[in-house]
Amino acid sequence: MAEFFKRLRCMVGKHSPSRRSVRYEGHLKIGPCKYCGRQLEKGGDGRWVTRHLTSSAGKPKVIEED
Ligand SMILES: [Zn+2]
Numbered sequence: 001m002a003e004f005f006k007r008l009r010c011m012v013g014k015h016s017p018s019r020r021s022v023r024y025e026g027h028l029k030i031g032p033c034k035y036c037g038r039q040l041e042k043g044g045d046g047r048w049v050t051r052h053l054t055s056s057a058g059k060p061k062v063i064e065e066d
Contacts (some may be wrong), residue, residue: 003035010036015048 009015015033017040022031029042030051039051 006035010038013049015040015050017042017048 006016010033015038016035017031018034019031021034022029024030025041031040032038033040033048033050040048041051043049
């Protein structure tokens with residue numbers, strides 16, 4: 001049951017990184033969430049947020065140049 005509530009936290013965006021897996025990528029501290037496995041990064045305000053690998057996830061943006 002406890003696991004369920006931890007997962008619920010993930011669903012509302014309150015992830016907890018697996019400290020053992022936390023590493024640095026440049027100036028960013030990153031690591032996977034120990035509950036849902038999503039990649040997280042530590043923001044400037046100290047909160048862990050899911051990584052945004054692309055600016056428009058799931059919807060590739062076509063940029064036209066002329
Ligand atoms: Zn999570």
